[in-house]
Amino acid sequence: MSRARGVLVLLLLAGSGIAATAWLQRFATPLIATQQKALQSQKILSLLLPGSYDNQPLDQPLALAEPQLATSRLLAGYRATRAARPSAILLHSQVQGYGGPIQLLIAIGANGKLLAIKPLAHNESPGLGAQIALTPNPWLASFAGKSLGNPAEPAWALKKDNGQFDQLAGATLTSRATVSAVHDALRYFDEHRAQLLGEGAHD
Template identity: 60%
Template sequence: MSRASSVVILVILAGVGLGATYLVQHASAPRIAAEQRQIDSRNLLDLLPTDSYDNQPLEQPLTLENSALANSTLLGGYRATKAGQPSAVLLRSQTLGYAGAIDLLIAIDANGKLLGVKTLKQSETPGLGARIADWPNTWLQVFAGKSRTEPADNGWALKKDQGQFDQIAGATITSRAVINAIHDALRYFDEHRQQLIGSSPP
């Protein structure tokens, strides 16, 4: 076999291989995307009681346009509904911790009560502030059931700052940042309830 023939055969085989690879990737892309959506859904929606919604909240994003708040920034959010009625919102919040940005997911029910908080991203000190990313998180669970007015504004602080909350041991700055971001989100919910869930305060 001549060298030219060998080159032609190699080129043909390479083309067939590339084509087959493309077809396999193209065929599996929808399945991969669906699996990624399921992973995202589990990661983001495990703050909501499973019987509290019957829609796909991640397919009902809220337009918040990076709202800058007193101590944090809202990056976006999602609305959960049941039988067509809003049951909760999930707000993505970013605040500045000790070592950098902390991204939180904050779930609030239709009455303005906090359902839960989860850390999505952080770069805090390992063994100290980084414990904010543990899941489930005992420290973050303390905030469930709180609202903008329960406790009152001055209660939304660390005990060492005359507030109501303990800190993560050795992580004062991280703890302050997260408390302030949660309070910001609850305040935003109260002030934008009509936009978020389409109803006025009860």
Template identity: 60%
Template sequence: MNRATSVVVLVLLAGLGIGATYFAQHTGAPLISAQQRLIDSRNLLDLLAPDSYDNQPLDQPLALEDIRLANSMLLGGYLATKAGQPRAVLLRSQTLGYEGSIELLIAIGANGKLLGVKTLKQSETPALGGKIADWPNAWLQAFTGKSRTDPADTGWALKKDQGQFDQIAGATITSRAVISAVHDALRYFDEHPQALIGSSTHE
């Protein structure tokens, strides 16, 4: 085989390799996207009871992006509905902990009560503040059923700060950050029901 023929063969093989790679990526992309969406869906929707909504909340994002609140920032959110009626909002909130940012998912029912709180991302100290990443999480479950007015604003603090909540052992800063972020989200919901659930009042 002469040199020119070898070059042609190499070019053809390279072309076939590139074509095969492109074909695999192109045909596999929808499957990968669907699998990632399923993972995201499970991760984001497990705060909601399966029978509490009948839409695809991830297909109904709320018009929220980088909204600065008193102690945190809203990064986005989703609306859950049933029979066309709003049932809950899922708010993605970011706050600053001891080691870095903490991203939370905060589920609030259409009546303004907390359905649950979950940690999506965090970089806190393992075995201390990092415990907020555990799921299910007993400390975060203490917020379920609370609202903007239950407890009153002064109650949204650690017991050591004359509030109503215990702290994660050895993680005062992390605990304060999460409590403040949850309170921020409830306050935002209470002040913007029209934008979030299309109603000027809670159910």
């Protein structure tokens, strides 16, 4: 009798454990998903200055026409607004680096000038191309204020390629890929300005 009672207790405990696990999973999964979304949003939107937007850009991704560009591909796009006026366009770009794909988030102001660039993922070599992920990153910061016409088209290249831009030390391919991706993004913005900024946008 005691053995049967012991087995029954074990079964009850096992059943309670399974029920508790299912309950926790049911209620914890949405919370975890919400927290992960918040962290991803914070990671992406940290590229924009506080107070420069008052919407939730990631909640309304843009439909990007012809995302395959000359040397890179656009994976996503978002519009930041302030007082219902466009303040920035965020373009999630992917370009082939030395060690594999490099994913960049490129922020472009409504006036077509680069605001900031942030690497989201890469497989570049430690100590070389991986420098692209350093924070702060003076090299990426040097792109701020540039636009499609500043510098002129031929200058959108590394100095060793007769262009205007320095490179990350020892990381020619990483640097070249980044410059090309940024130039692609600016060209795309210029060609699709009306669609990206939306109707009634002000340059």
